[in-house]
Amino acid sequence: MxxxxxxxxxxxxxxxxxxxxxxxxxxxxxxxxxxxxxxxxxxxxxxxxxxxxxxxxxxxxxxxxxxxxxxxxxxxxxxxxxxxxxxxxxxxxxxxxxxxxxxxxxxxxxxxxxxxxxxxxxxxxxxxxxxAVEVLHLPYRYAFTITTALRFVPIFSYEMSRIVEAQTARGVEFDSGNPLRKLGLMMPLAAPLLITSVSKADDTALAAEQRGFYLRTRESSYKRYxxxxxxxxxxxxxxxxxxxxxxx
Incomplete structure (x- = not known):
């Protein structure tokens, strides 16, 4: 996806x-x-x-x-x-x-x-x-939150695939035909994915704050819509x- x-x-x-x-x-x-x-x-x-x-x-x-x-x-x-x-x-x-x-x-x-x-x-x-900020007058922090959540979907998918590949290289059989067994193998991967997600979210928040996140207004964008x-x-x-x- x-x-x-x-x-x-x-x-x-x-x-x-x-x-x-x-x-x-x-x-x-x-x-x-x-x-x-x-x-x-x-x-x-x-x-x-x-x-x-x-x-x-x-x-x-x-x-x-x-x-x-x-x-x-x-x-x-x-x-x-x-x-x-x-x-x-x-x-x-x-x-x-x-x-x-x-x-x-x-x-x-x-x-x-x-x-x-x-x-x-x-x-x-x-x-x-x-x-959304310029036309709908939506506060920037809300628009940023919504689009950031959408942006993180492919990132999390990519991170999950990397974790699965690493575990497969270690001998874990994720290609099992039993869906219940496959689900049981996938559940423990939630922990490393969660740790990676929290780390990326923290890095994103820090970068946004350093770039003046709280100072953004409708006029801050260099492009008009x-x-x-x-x-x-x-x-x-x-x-x-x-x-x-x-x-x-």
Missing amino acids: AGLLEYSEGSTLLHRANPISKVAFAVAVCIATFLANEYLTLVLLLALVLLAGVYAGVGKKAVSLLLAFSSLGALMFLVQTVIVRAGTPVFLWVTDRGADTGAHVALRLVTFALPLVLMLTVTRLTDLTNA PMATRDYAIFSLCLVVIVLGAIF
Whole structure:
């Protein structure tokens, strides 16, 4: 997941759009996902996000994310079929109402998560922080905290892979086919990962303080983030997406 959360260079409209308009598009798709009831609407919303990813040149990442979230969606579908017992039995414990509920939950989960992650691949976190402060008037410390948490996800993933590689070199068999045994082997690795995380967080806080973190204001950024015609077009698309999701 580390590579999937990193910024991908490009000069498309989505890359050049204001970070706030890109966030608005992702949020609009999420809102429409929860409002929509029809399968076709959910599939069209998912297709819209995938097309946006292909246009931005991150089609491979979009497909990789889709496959990853689809696995989680399949698990949620199975859970819903077990929980929802009402309706006519179809196969084993699965009822028609349980299958319908599970399919809706799985589609909503994938369509909800995909645009938020893809938005990060076409947006620099520094731009997102500065735009949130300048356009949304969000206090810098809050914007910095949110984007720093996002920035640390691939870092922690990389550190975890390094720890696993070190333990594998020492003879630990993480490729075990037994998921419970693999989970038992992974649990002790939480301690070194936690120690590394605390150390990096402390270093980051010290570096930010030395660079005048508490003195940052809306005017501190050397780059401005004005709204352009393309941003208003994206906002219009957001309104259309939400309305269609509410209707269908």
